Amino acid sequence: MLLSSLGEKKMKYWRKPLDADKVKVPHGKVRIIKDRCKGCGFCVEYCPRDVLELTDEFNIKGYHFPHAKNEEACVNCGLCELVCPEFAIYNIPAEELEEKDDQG
Amino acid sequence: MNEKHPMDYLLREDRIPHIWCPGCGLGSSVSCFIMALEDSGLDLNKVVVVSGIGCTGRVAGYINLDSFHTTHGRAIPFATGLALANPELKVVVYSGDGDLIAIGGNHLIHAARRNINMTVICVNNFLYGMTGGQVGPTTPLYAKATTSPYGNFERPFNLVYLAAASGAVYVARWTALHLRRLTKSMTEALQKKGFSFIEIISPCPTSYARRNRLGDGLDQMKFYHDNSIIRHGADPKEADIGFQTKIVVGKFIDVERPDYHTFLTEGLAKVVGERK
Amino acid sequence: MIKDREILTGEHFMNGDFACAEGAIAAGCRFFAGYPITPASEIAERISERFPEVDGIYIQMEDELGSMAAILGASWAGVKSMTCTSGPGFSLMQENIGLGAMTETPCVVVNMQRGGPSTGLPTVLGQQDMMQARWGSHGDYEIIALSPSSPQELFDFTIKAFNLSEMYRVPALVMGDEVVGHMSEKVVIPPKEEIEVYPRRKYTGPAEEYLPYKPDEDLVPQMVAAGEGYRIHVTGLTHDEKGYPVVDAEAQKKLVPRLVNKIRKNAEKIIEIEETNTEDAEVIVLSYGISARTSFRAIELAEKEGIKVGMVKLITVWPFPEKRVYQLASKVAGFVVPEINCGQIVYEVERCVKGKTKVTLVSHPGGHIHDPRDIFQAIRNILK
Numbered sequence: 129m130l131l132s133s134l135g136e137k138k139m140k141y142w143r144k145p146l147d148a149d150k151v152k153v154p155h156g157k158v159r160i161i162k163d164r165c166k167g168c169g170f171c172v173e174y175c176p177r178d179v180l181e182l183t184d185e186f187n188i189k190g191y192h193f194p195h196a197k198n199e200e201a202c203v204n205c206g207l208c209e210l211v212c213p214e215f216a217i218y219n220i221p222a223e224e225l226e227e228k229d230d231q232g
Numbered sequence: 233m234n235e236k237h238p239m240d241y242l243l244r245e246d247r248i249p250h251i252w253c254p255g256c257g258l259g260s261s262v263s264c265f266i267m268a269l270e271d272s273g274l275d276l277n278k279v280v281v282v283s284g285i286g287c288t289g290r291v292a293g294y295i296n297l298d299s300f301h302t303t304h305g306r307a308i309p310f311a312t313g314l315a316l317a318n319p320e321l322k323v324v325v326y327s328g329d330g331d332l333i334a335i336g337g338n339h340l341i342h343a344a345r346r347n348i349n350m351t352v353i354c355v356n357n358f359l360y361g362m363t364g365g366q367v368g369p370t371t372p373l374y375a376k377a378t379t380s381p382y383g384n385f386e387r388p389f390n391l392v393y394l395a396a397a398s399g400a401v402y403v404a405r406w407t408a409l410h411l412r413r414l415t416k417s418m419t420e421a422l423q424k425k426g427f428s429f430i431e432i433i434s435p436c437p438t439s440y441a442r443r444n445r446l447g448d449g450l451d452q453m454k455f456y457h458d459n460s461i462i463r464h465g466a467d468p469k470e471a472d473i474g475f476q477t478k479i480v481v482g483k484f485i486d487v488e489r490p491d492y493h494t495f496l497t498e499g500l501a502k503v504v505g506e507r508k
Numbered sequence: 509m510i511k512d513r514e515i516l517t518g519e520h521f522m523n524g525d526f527a528c529a530e531g532a533i534a535a536g537c538r539f540f541a542g543y544p545i546t547p548a549s550e551i552a553e554r555i556s557e558r559f560p561e562v563d564g565i566y567i568q569m570e571d572e573l574g575s576m577a578a579i580l581g582a583s584w585a586g587v588k589s590m591t592c593t594s595g596p597g598f599s600l601m602q603e604n605i606g607l608g609a610m611t612e613t614p615c616v617v618v619n620m621q622r623g624g625p626s627t628g629l630p631t632v633l634g635q636q637d638m639m640q641a642r643w644g645s646h647g648d649y650e651i652i653a654l655s656p657s658s659p660q661e662l663f664d665f666t667i668k669a670f671n672l673s674e675m676y677r678v679p680a681l682v683m684g685d686e687v688v689g690h691m692s693e694k695v696v697i698p699p700k701e702e703i704e705v706y707p708r709r710k711y712t713g714p715a716e717e718y719l720p721y722k723p724d725e726d727l728v729p730q731m732v733a734a735g736e737g738y739r740i741h742v743t744g745l746t747h748d749e750k751g752y753p754v755v756d757a758e759a760q761k762k763l764v765p766r767l768v769n770k771i772r773k774n775a776e777k778i779i780e781i782e783e784t785n786t787e788d789a790e791v792i793v794l795s796y797g798i799s800a801r802t803s804f805r806a807i808e809l810a811e812k813e814g815i816k817v818g819m820v821k822l823i824t825v826w827p828f829p830e831k832r833v834y835q836l837a838s839k840v841a842g843f844v845v846p847e848i849n850c851g852q853i854v855y856e857v858e859r860c861v862k863g864k865t866k867v868t869l870v871s872h873p874g875g876h877i878h879d880p881r882d883i884f885q886a887i888r889n890i891l892k
Contacts (some may be wrong), residue, residue: 164249166249168448173450210415215243306607309577317587317589496565500560
């Protein structure tokens with residue numbers, strides 16, 4: 129099921145699991161291939177953590193593409209990758225990115 | 233655009249961007265399909281995609297598998313030839329409602345009746361998108377199209393009922409926004425032997441939404457998703473779709489029946505004798 | 509276990525439709541999709557009975573649209589495939605014959621012609637689809653069509669059709685008719701080693717270097733099958749050498765003339781005709797199929813009167829032997845063209861003789877073979 133209805137606002141009503149301090153929440157980074165985007169807004173709308181918003185900039189095709197306004201919140205769920213009709217956005221685990229960066 | 237996307241290895245990425253409009257659900261359905269191909273565990277060199285003509289008909293051209301873009305309405309019989317001539321193949325027909333249900337409707341019911349080993353993915357946008365938005369056999373009653381400017385007065389087909397009644401062994405319906413569930417259904421269908429059928433309700437912002445004043449692709453996507461009722465095992469007969477009504481989605485049918493090739497070979501072996 | 513019954517070597521008394529089915533099996537056909545229609549149903553009946561013995565797949569489709577599409581699909585699965593039909597079904601197959609031409613898919617279509625138009629004369633003959641064979645599908649393309657005049661030729665030409673279809677990667681048509689299909693005669697099936705079968709032009713190199721529509725020197729590209737790991741894309745849209753759709757004038761210019769030229773430039777290798785006494789002939793009868801057989805009787809009658817008559821019997825009707833007809837045109841007083849239609853191949857003869865000699869049509873609207881005396885009279889009239 130979609131997590132669309134579980135936006136930040138609703139999360140405050142959640143019960144906190146007893147082992148919450150031991151559970152490691154996955155953390156992700158958003159990768160955007162901006163020139164593939166056609167600005168449909170699916171990813172912005174359906175990101176369960178409200179990470180994305182459309183920029184004011186135009187891409188090569190003249191569309192506003194998304195950027196991560198709030199990347200710390202990304203839990204690497206991959207929903208944006210699945211919903212994007214243009215194969216223009218995806219997540220990678222934050223650790224993997226750090227490793228990549230290390231390798232230059 | 234040199235940056236790679238994790239799904240690129242299953243796309244003919246030199247052909248991306250695709251021709252589909254902003255807000256169209258087809259691309260999302262293809263993402264799910266790619267995920268399902270991964271999840272299915274199938275040998276992807278043995279998976280073949282066959283499409284007919286239309287917007288969805290272009291899927292074959294974007295998927296990096298053996299793929300065939302055939303004539304209007306004839307994807308299923310073409311796929312029948314592939315599937316029977318080489319039973320090792322997993323043949324997927326990926327096409328639209330106009331292609332599969334109108335001009336190709338006869339092939340659909342017969343392939344289901346025979347239980348040919350293929351998965352049919354029918355993306356239903358309620359009209360003929362590529363040719364400019366003409367009315368079709370799936371257009372809901374009273375919906376407007378370029379050739380039903382005063383509304384449609386033909387009762388549409390209920391596709392899941394049609395497929396089930398014709399003998400499909402697996403029948404599901406999702407909207408293009410039921411990403412995880414759709415992916416799961418596609419995976420199940422790919423793994424299933426016999427005729428499986430998945431209908432995907434998908435927005436057409438350019439033709440359907442605009443003419444019927446339903447907003448953009450996102451609005452339409454949201455509407456379909458919010459108005460769908462998940463009811464696994466529901467009677468497909470009760471799953472009619474009206475104009476902007478509730479949409480019953482879920483897995484309707486999942487039964488076992490030997491596929492045609494298996495049934496034929498085993499039957500012939502009994503009558504004519506085993507060869508070699 | 510049943511014994512190998514692939515090629516039924518020996519002498520048989522067999523009808524043309526059965527001989528056609530045996531020819532297909534001998535040529536390696538292992539997939540058949542069809543729809544019942546008089547007078548071609550016996551081919552399907554024979555195939556459905558024989559295929560289990562040779563591991564072939566027979567399927568009776570829901571219509572001829574589906575039959576034609578299915579044999580294209582089977583061919584891309586790497587299996588030689590065939591369908592058979594008659595006029596109304598042949599009309600329904602045209603769109604996918606075009607797809608076959610565009611995607612360069614080897615396959616064989618047998619048309620046992622009956623009288624038309626429309627439902628016409630379901631149970632009796634005609635030769636009225638000869639131009640449809642050439643021009644039936646929309647757009648520019650060339651095709652190969654053979655015309656058998658006996659059950660033996662139905663056996664032989666069906667094999668020939670498979671070979672030509674594989675060689676040039678184009679649908680090949682066997683244009684029989686009701687009489688040839690339904691008559692029973694002696695059919696000699698040679699031993700397997702004497703039957704020449706042309707294999708598929710397969711590409712076996714590395715996948716990353718493969719261009720599915722890059723032609724060899726003779727303009728024909730090499731083929732692979734689905735499931736072999738090449739990840740090909742095949743489309744009925746105008747495409748480039750990769751097989752990807754390119755919808756513009758430049759791509760069209762590169763593709764369509766090649767599809768046409770791979771037949772036209774190889775025409776001399778494809779064309780087969782049977783000439784009898786053409787060297788010193790005064791008049792030449794040019795005919796094909798069952799009408800060619802009737803013509804031999806007319807020629808006997810003329811020869812009794814001392815008229816020197818040559819015969820050109822077309823084995824391949826398409827491509828048409830235009831060079832040979834032109835050569836002969838300057839040597840003879842005229843051509844007589846008997847055919848069971850209101851004039852089709854006669855126009856082709858007229859085109860090829862370029863006004864150098866007379867051309868007379870001996871027409872028959874269908875339902876019966878010619879009276880040889882009508883052909884004889886036409887031969888006489890040329891010399892008047």
